[in-house]
Amino acid sequence: MEQATIPRPTAAPHSGRLPGSRAPSPVQALRYARDPLGFLIRLQRSYGDVFTLTFPFFGRLVYVADPALVKELFTGSPEQFHAGEANATVLEPAVGPNSVLTLDDAPHMQQRKLLLPPFHGERIHRYGELIREMTRREMETWPVGEPFALRPHTQRITLAVIMRAVFGVHDEERLARFERLIDDFSKRVGLITTFPALRRNFGPGSPWPRFLRSREALDEFIYEEIGLRRAEVAAGDESHDDVLSLLLQARHDDGSPMSDEELRDELVTVLGAGHETTATGLAWAMERLLRTPRVLARLRESLAAGEDDYLDATVKETLRARPVIVDVARKLTAPARIGGYDLPKGTFVMAAIAALHYREDLFPQPEEFRPERFLEEKADNYAWIPFGGGVRRCIGAAFAEYEMRIVLREFVERAALSAPDPRPEKVRVRNITLAPGRSTRVILERPCA
Numbered sequence: 001m002e003q004a005t006i007p008r009p010t011a012a013p014h015s016g017r018l019p020g021s022r023a024p025s026p027v028q029a030l031r032y033a034r035d036p037l038g039f040l041i042r043l044q045r046s047y048g049d050v051f052t053l054t055f056p057f058f059g060r061l062v063y064v065a066d067p068a069l070v071k072e073l074f075t076g077s078p079e080q081f082h083a084g085e086a087n088a089t090v091l092e093p094a095v096g097p098n099s100v101l102t103l104d105d106a107p108h109m110q111q112r113k114l115l116l117p118p119f120h121g122e123r124i125h126r127y128g129e130l131i132r133e134m135t136r137r138e139m140e141t142w143p144v145g146e147p148f149a150l151r152p153h154t155q156r157i158t159l160a161v162i163m164r165a166v167f168g169v170h171d172e173e174r175l176a177r178f179e180r181l182i183d184d185f186s187k188r189v190g191l192i193t194t195f196p197a198l199r200r201n202f203g204p205g206s207p208w209p210r211f212l213r214s215r216e217a218l219d220e221f222i223y224e225e226i227g228l229r230r231a232e233v234a235a236g237d238e239s240h241d242d243v244l245s246l247l248l249q250a251r252h253d254d255g256s257p258m259s260d261e262e263l264r265d266e267l268v269t270v271l272g273a274g275h276e277t278t279a280t281g282l283a284w285a286m287e288r289l290l291r292t293p294r295v296l297a298r299l300r301e302s303l304a305a306g307e308d309d310y311l312d313a314t315v316k317e318t319l320r321a322r323p324v325i326v327d328v329a330r331k332l333t334a335p336a337r338i339g340g341y342d343l344p345k346g347t348f349v350m351a352a353i354a355a356l357h358y359r360e361d362l363f364p365q366p367e368e369f370r371p372e373r374f375l376e377e378k379a380d381n382y383a384w385i386p387f388g389g390g391v392r393r394c395i396g397a398a399f400a401e402y403e404m405r406i407v408l409r410e411f412v413e414r415a416a417l418s419a420p421d422p423r424p425e426k427v428r429v430r431n432i433t434l435a436p437g438r439s440t441r442v443i444l445e446r447p448c449a
């Protein structure tokens, strides 16, 4: 990756007001909703490294789009930069109060320490065969010779993997019930996370009570699974290598096991944070590859030659050019000077992932889909940040990249796909992710090899 010298943060205070659009907040929200990636890129190009965006309900957010400032945010004191509090505003109704996503300080580190080992680089390799099998099974359902949306299929793959690898569910009937419950929960959760004002009972048919009912049904299933896995572990059954079975054996520093409520919240966190994101990343990878024949051809050749590095670079370039998560938040627990601006306690400071990934000085010709940039140099921790960073960096990053590599290899080696419409798909907001506007429309030219 061509990497320019990282500029130093400005130490001198700014006297003026923070740069940013003066349009009313609903107008800013509308512009963001219409074209989230383009909007953030334009804001960075117009206003520079620090700018504001104001949303209804969430208020003024301060974005930083400079590696040195992102480094300050990621490596600064976690007590001062609260990610949990910031995430909780959006996610707590779904993931709960014990989630690694919504906690801060010591309780956050405690949960993180328990959750990291099952997702460690080496450990996840035991799921490779399962990922391949789920991919092949799903590919058999693709229609031949007619356009279809790929994203629902990538999501069925990532969901099938999480239900088995994380929860340890293998019984077909229970898998089908689990999938229905997750589907119902996913349908209800988007409105609740996006519009906090809807978190009130406006009548039995309104979004909040419907969401609560679907959460209760999902939780009931998850508690049943926790009970089943616990009984298996207690009986000395070592055939299970799912994440839940590992978490049941994990211990806090004081020797106590995780409570059922902690387990439920972490499992829903992994489910929520893990399957739609990876599925969307995969859909983007194919969307980009089908519009960049040179890259697709080189990827095919490199795989045929038994090489993995171009595949890895393609995954990285996908997550640069189409970051699934557009920004990450930290809430200031005390006043701080950032980029020379004095910000009061309570300010939400956001690392502008999308804007950073399109800085010409960091990624030359950023509009070009060119995996080669990641062959030339290692990804920089504060310029390439699709998984956030510091003590809050995505716990599933290695898992997600590993899964993307395996699935993508299957797609590229075994399926002759083309795009019915050669125009790039628009970037659309889907819950808290950026997804291809037409869910990656493809045609399978002939049955998969």
Ligand code: HEM
Residues within 6 Å of the ligand: 083, 100, 101, 102, 112, 119, 269, 270, 273, 274, 275, 277, 278, 281, 324, 325, 327, 328, 329, 386, 387, 388, 389, 390, 391, 392, 393, 394, 395, 396, 397, 399, 400
């Ligand atoms: C392409 C797929 C994925 C993307 C783009 C992604 C992105 C992110 C981002 C941006 C964050 C916030 C980091 C920060 O605040 O600095 C995050 C956190 C997190 N992600 Fe992922 N993620 C992906 C897949 C996964 C998977 C597969 C899992 C689980 C297996 C997972 C579990 C988590 C967890 C538990 C956190 C919270 C970490 C903490 O607060 O300490 N993610 N992810």
